[in-house]
Each structure stands twice: as C-alpha cells, then as structure tokens.
Amino acid sequence: MPSLLSVARALPLAVALLVTGAAVATPGYADESGAWSVAPSAGGGTRPAKDGRPYFYVEGTPGSVLEDTVTVTNPGSKPRTIELTGADADNTRGGAFSLDRGKPTDTGSWITFARRKVKVPPRTRAEVPFSVSVPEGAIPGDHPGAIVARGGGRDAGVRVHLRVSGPTLSALTVEKVKAEGSRITYDIVNRGNTVLTPKLAIRAEGLFGTLLDRPARPLPIELLPGRRVTLTEPWKDAPSLDSAEVTLTVTAASDARDEASASVRFVPWGWVAGAALLGAAGAAFWFVRRRREATDEPPPHELEQGIRERELTAAGTGRDERL
Helix, strand or coil: CCCECCCCCCCCCCCCCCCCCCCCCCCCCCCCCCCCCEEEEECCCCCCCHHHHHHEEECCCCCEEEEEEEEEEEECCCCCCEEEEEEEEEHHHHHHHHCCCCCCCCHHHHHHCCCCCEECCCCCCEEEEEEEECCCCCCCCCCCEEEEEEEEEEEEEEEEEEEECCCCCCEEEEEEEEECCCEEEEEECCCCCCCCEEEEEEEEECCCCEEEEEEEEEEECCCCCCEEEEEEEECCCCCCCEEEEEEHHHHHHEEEEEEEEEEEEEEHHHHHHHHHHHHHHHHHHHHHHHHHHHHHHHCHHHHHHHHHHHHHHHHCCCCCCCC
C-alpha cells in the first residue's frame, strides 16, 4: 500500500520531466501514431514492483490525504499534450470493470493533479504527482476509480483501488433466477462494501435424477459495492420433457454466500402443437362425415310412407314384412 505521507498537509504541486534515452525506448523510425502511454510511477507507493505496478492501490482513513505519482510516456518524435482527469468506476451490464463517463462524485472527484495538462516532449516521460483527499464522511470499504489521460485523439487510463479504512463487509445475493429454453438467467447484487469476484455453482434436479451439476467456477466479473448485474448461463442439453428445480449457489471472499432456486417445466411444445393439429383434423373429418351421412338419409315422412307401402304389399301377398 502507498504510504500515508500526510494527513493534513496538501501535496506540493510539482511536475518532474525526465529526459533520458535509456528511460524511454526510441524506435528506429519516427512514431507518429501517438502511441503514448500512462502508468503508475515505478518507484511510487509502498507496493513497488520490479516490472512496474499495474494499478494504484491507496488506503487511508477518512480525512486523510494520500499521495502518488503517475507517469506519462511519449515515445514519438513530436511533443504531446496530455490532459489528466479522475473518474469513478462502474460495472458494465455484464459485470466487467468500466468507467462512469458522467461527472465524478466519488474517488474521481477526490483526485487532484499537480497539473491537469502536461506537455510531454518527444522521447520523454513526465511524472505528475497527484493526491487523493478522502472526505471526512467517506464510507469505509472499497472506492474504485481511475486516472484517465486524453490526448492525440484517444484515451487511456490506470485503475485506482482506494480503500477507506474501517469496518468492511463482503456480502452478496443471487436473485431473479429463471430457467427457460437453453439458458438460465439470474441477478447478482453486491450488498457489502468491498469489490467481489464471485464464483457460481449450478445444480438442477429433475423427476428422474440430476440434470445439471456444475461445480463452482469464477465468474468473469468485478462486482462493485452496491451494483447489480444480470447474467446468463447456457444450458444446451436441457431436457425436452421434465420438471426440474434449478439451484444457483454464489460465493465470494470472506465467506460471502447466497443461494436461490427456481422451478421450471420443460414441455415439447412442437409435439403438443402437432398433436393438437392432428386432433383438430380428426374432429373436422368426423364432423364432415356425420354431415354427409345425415344428408344421405331420406326425410322422415318419406321413410314413413315407404314403410306403409311395404306393409300393404305384404298384406296382399299374405306375408308379414313389417319393419
């Protein structure tokens, strides 16, 4: 963790420009693509790494002022003007880490740079100090954000993992579980104050045994505190005809755990529709046949007259041919 250099004093506003051929690789051709880069200063903070830090990690109590340095490198043959701003973190709809493009109200608004615009000469790097001023009333826990650099028609950024000292709680819930067709949809909600990388296990029990049994596996998400994401799991071998109970179990660090179930019936609607169509065709055939038979029968008065004629004929011949 970067050191807490000052609690009350502000960061000195200074920008150091280091010009050295060894520090910045110079290609054998002029790089006009604007491929500048931004990264944490290699020697800054209390978690320095030999190969550089992938992000900033800062921690402090409410009311503290934390300091670090960001490096902007220009390997091209022309000077570059880079603008630095702070941004709040957010989740995409699928749970991936992203940046809130609106006006920052959390970590992004707490970041102050020595200079927001920096002109970096060719084949040079600029090291820009910045501070993170944690408000007195900041809620303990994780407050992820980022430093965004803009210049030359493109953006680049570095994550800022800020943790405000105090009680932390890792908690989550899984909600709105639904199985339909060949997929399972569900929501995961971060109910705590730490960033979570959940694991998911799925089990489905049908009328005649287990239909699905997937062990816990990490989900490709970084769920920020207070965020909700809707996810989908494929179920390609779902049964055609069955009734099942689908149970999702979600776990995360610090014993965070929740479970939710949903009932689902699998009905082969294609077969049902075909059977209904055959039934309707059979009923129509029966109806038409009955109508046709009814049409071929003589009217009642003709039938009665025929019976009388046959009785008279039988009486004349001495035979009883009554019906």
